[in-house]
Amino acid sequence: MRPTVPKLINILVPVKRSIDYAVKIRIASDGKGVDTNVKHSMNPFDEIAVEEAIRLRERVPKSVTSITALSIGPAKSVDTIRTALAMGADSGIHITVPDNTVVEPISVARAIKAVIEKRAGGADKVDLVIMGKQAIDDDSGTTGGMLAGMLNWGQACFASKLDVADGGKTSVTREIDGGLEKLEGQLPLIVTTDLRLNEPRYASLPNIMKAKKKKIETLKPEDLGLDFAARLETISVSEPPKRQGGGKVENVEELVAKMKEAGVLLGASGVNGDLRPRSTGGWGGKQGALTVQQCTRPIVVHWHS
Amino acid sequence: MLSKLLRPARSLPSRAIYARSFSTSPIARGVQEITRPAIDTPLSLWNFTEEENMIRETVAKFAQDVIAPRMRDMDEREEMDPEIIKGLFDNGFMGIETPTELDGAGCSFTSAIIAVEELAKVDASVAVLCDVHNTLVNTVLRLYGSEAIQQKWLPGLATNTVGSFCLSEPNAGSDAFGLQTTAKKDSDGGYILNGSKSWISNSAEADTFLVFANVDPSKGYKGITCFVMSKDMGVQIAKREKKLGIRSSSTCVLSFDDVKIPKENIVGEIGKGYKIAIEILNEGRIGIAAQMVGIAQGAFDHAVTYAYQRKQFGKYIGDFQKMGHDFAEAAIKIEAARLLTYNAARLKEEGRPFTQEAAMAKWYASTIAGEVTGAAIEWAGGVGFTRDLPLEKYWRDSKIGAIYEGTSNIQLETIAKLLRKQYIS
Numbered sequence: 001m002r003p004t005v006p007k008l009i010n011i012l013v014p015v016k017r018s019i020d021y022a023v024k025i026r027i028a029s030d031g032k033g034v035d036t037n038v039k040h041s042m043n044p045f046d047e048i049a050v051e052e053a054i055r056l057r058e059r060v061p062k063s064v065t066s067i068t069a070l071s072i073g074p075a076k077s078v079d080t081i082r083t084a085l086a087m088g089a090d091s092g093i094h095i096t097v098p099d100n101t102v103v104e105p106i107s108v109a110r111a112i113k114a115v116i117e118k119r120a121g122g123a124d125k126v127d128l129v130i131m132g133k134q135a136i137d138d139d140s141g142t143t144g145g146m147l148a149g150m151l152n153w154g155q156a157c158f159a160s161k162l163d164v165a166d167g168g169k170t171s172v173t174r175e176i177d178g179g180l181e182k183l184e185g186q187l188p189l190i191v192t193t194d195l196r197l198n199e200p201r202y203a204s205l206p207n208i209m210k211a212k213k214k215k216i217e218t219l220k221p222e223d224l225g226l227d228f229a230a231r232l233e234t235i236s237v238s239e240p241p242k243r244q245g246g247g248k249v250e251n252v253e254e255l256v257a258k259m260k261e262a263g264v265l266l267g268a269s270g271v272n273g274d275l276r277p278r279s280t281g282g283w284g285g286k287q288g289a290l291t292v293q294q295c296t297r298p299i300v301v302h303w304h305s
Numbered sequence: 306m307l308s309k310l311l312r313p314a315r316s317l318p319s320r321a322i323y324a325r326s327f328s329t330s331p332i333a334r335g336v337q338e339i340t341r342p343a344i345d346t347p348l349s350l351w352n353f354t355e356e357e358n359m360i361r362e363t364v365a366k367f368a369q370d371v372i373a374p375r376m377r378d379m380d381e382r383e384e385m386d387p388e389i390i391k392g393l394f395d396n397g398f399m400g401i402e403t404p405t406e407l408d409g410a411g412c413s414f415t416s417a418i419i420a421v422e423e424l425a426k427v428d429a430s431v432a433v434l435c436d437v438h439n440t441l442v443n444t445v446l447r448l449y450g451s452e453a454i455q456q457k458w459l460p461g462l463a464t465n466t467v468g469s470f471c472l473s474e475p476n477a478g479s480d481a482f483g484l485q486t487t488a489k490k491d492s493d494g495g496y497i498l499n500g501s502k503s504w505i506s507n508s509a510e511a512d513t514f515l516v517f518a519n520v521d522p523s524k525g526y527k528g529i530t531c532f533v534m535s536k537d538m539g540v541q542i543a544k545r546e547k548k549l550g551i552r553s554s555s556t557c558v559l560s561f562d563d564v565k566i567p568k569e570n571i572v573g574e575i576g577k578g579y580k581i582a583i584e585i586l587n588e589g590r591i592g593i594a595a596q597m598v599g600i601a602q603g604a605f606d607h608a609v610t611y612a613y614q615r616k617q618f619g620k621y622i623g624d625f626q627k628m629g630h631d632f633a634e635a636a637i638k639i640e641a642a643r644l645l646t647y648n649a650a651r652l653k654e655e656g657r658p659f660t661q662e663a664a665m666a667k668w669y670a671s672t673i674a675g676e677v678t679g680a681a682i683e684w685a686g687g688v689g690f691t692r693d694l695p696l697e698k699y700w701r702d703s704k705i706g707a708i709y710e711g712t713s714n715i716q717l718e719t720i721a722k723l724l725r726k727q728y729i730s
Contacts, residue, residue, distance in 0.1 A: 041362070079358075086359060202367050205397030205410035205420075208359045 045132025086203035400463025425599025442468030469511035509555030539564035550701035608681035671706025
């Protein structure tokens with residue numbers, strides 16, 4: 001059974017211009033950030049968000065009135081908005097800031113809230129915000145949640161499946177440890193996208209040409225009563241320590257023996273089928289606390305730095 | 306002594322100096338005339354429209370995501386993956402300049418050049434498929450086809466049908482106008498085609514064919530006429546060539562055996578096929594130049610990246626001075642070839658003469674593609690010689706540049722003839 005989308009909803013998709021995922025990150029010379037004089041493109045999670053909005057529209061023709069792409073950033077962020085328009089969004093909003101301004105997640109959330117409130121009550125009122133679960137540059141992953149809190153809207157984060165039924169009843173599937181979780185809620189709603197929600201399309205050549213004619217509204221933070229002054233100061237940014245060369249082990253016994261030898265084996269429990277460290281932040285060769293869940297096979301190593 | 310200096314001019318040099326301000330000397334006339342209107346702020350050739358930049362981005366992404374993982378396997382199997390062809394159509398890469406009303410993208414010529422370059426960075430076979438389809442087949446129909454022909458054929462070519470350009474024959478390669486395929490007038494006003502075509506790119510995948518045939522061999526090349534036809538009208542594939550490079554791009558021998566073609570399928574005027582072929586190959590050469598620039602850049606990127614990963618004698622092999630200088634020289638060649646190519650493309654777009662510039666771009670780009678890809682293999686040493694890196698493939702693929710759409714000798718001939726015209730009095 002294919003769920004139907006309620007008639008005529010307006011979707012807002014915030015998109016961030018971030019360093020391209022394929023670029024090798026280098027620390028800036030002042031040690032307080034990374035070299036930004038490199039190729040930028042749309043944050044991949046935001047691309048998934050744009051794609052999902054377009055798919056909602058394609059699933060049921062005329063179900064979605066508008067898809068607006070919103071970006072906060074320097075002049076070049078227009079390219080990111082234009083990419084969203086070339087994928088299929090209808091119009092764009094660009095909140096401009098000077099080059100190299102760091103806009104913190106809370107400021108982003110406030111800006112999105114301001115845009116939503118400006119449209120509240122109008123024909124273009126926002127019913128659904130689909131946004132990336134995080135940007136791949138700062139990896140904060142907090143904007144969606146903060147925005148939902150500020151608006152007092154429901155939130156469904158890390159969506160791997162999204163359905164909006166008639167009447168605005170929305171169901172979201174999330175991948176959680178050990179299985180899937182299904183959430184249901186009512187529009188208006190904030191949904192953040194996980195990697196497996198969809199595979200974004202390419203901006204096709206005909207759509208690139210059409211995007212040229214779509215409107216992008218340019219606003220200054222002051223126009224929305226916003227102040228993007230930073231609340232956080234970056235003290236230093238450094239590369240993770242170089243990985244030491246390792247060796248290959250034949251079996252679990254040998255692995256455990258090696259770890260005992262290195263003095264990093266603290267405890268063991270559970271069974272899982274993965275031999276990779278699971279913490280996203282800890283893989284740099286840094287040896288902090290280490291837990292091993294095992295005993296015969298397979299085995300999972302949790303590596304906490 | 307002074308009188309010596311003041312002696313009336315007798316020698317040629319002093320006469321020339323005296324005459325300089327009113328010179329009508331043939332040498333002064335020999336300098337190519339600049340016919341462009343002056344503009345206030347001339348721009349470099351690295352300036353593109355927003356759409357062109359986005360097209361580069363989208364094609365590069367497609368090439369990296371979709372083509373790169375299949376490229377090696379396609380080369381081994383000597384076959385084009387149908388998924389890639391579908392992707393080219395779905396994303397509008399097959400109707401780049403076709404007007405939007407005919408289901409194309411309505412982009413600039415330079416967009417097509419950019420697309421070919423970006424595809425060739427990853428796989429020259431896909432690049433030539435896209436190039437021939439766009440810059441030869443679509444363009445012939447767009448420029449010379451009647452309204453009815455355009456309506457009938459261009460939408461399919463932009464959305465789902467591969468096109469093929471059939472000019473060369475076993476005895477008519479560089480000497481294309483010696484072609485022997487005939488189109489005899491039928492009693493019902495149509496034509497009956499007989500003959501064979503050789504080295505026809507895209508022909509295994511194509512369903513639309515542009516075929517050049519002579520309607521009246523007694524008139525020589527002035528009998529050559531261009532026909533458009535679909536495969537089911539009677540195009541037979543006689544043999545698929547086994548090639549050195551661009552192996553996943555099909556190259557076949559075609560034969561036509563009493564193939565009936567209605568007269569509505571004549572593209573342009575009867576007997577004007579030679580003109581269509583000359584003009585279209587002039588701009589097609591810019592596409593091949595772009596393909597060669599892409600090949601050179603693709604090989605360069607792979608090899609130089611490798612050179613800064615591989616260590617010998619305790620340092621990156623790229624850090625040896627001779628290696629660095631090699632990279633620099635190769636980068637200069639690629640940049641020069643790219644600028645020749647972009648300049649030819651913009652001249653074409655502006656509606657100015659570009660024959661000489663296109664020939665220069667193609668000759669130079671295919672020459673340096675061979676040099677750079679050959680050097681790239683050596684930079685990567687033993688690994689470069691294996692199929693673990695695609696460098697050997699780039700080198701094999703580069704070879705075709707000096708051969709198709711006018712051999713390098715034909716390009717030099719074209720340039721030489723134009724130079725002669727400027728200098729001869």
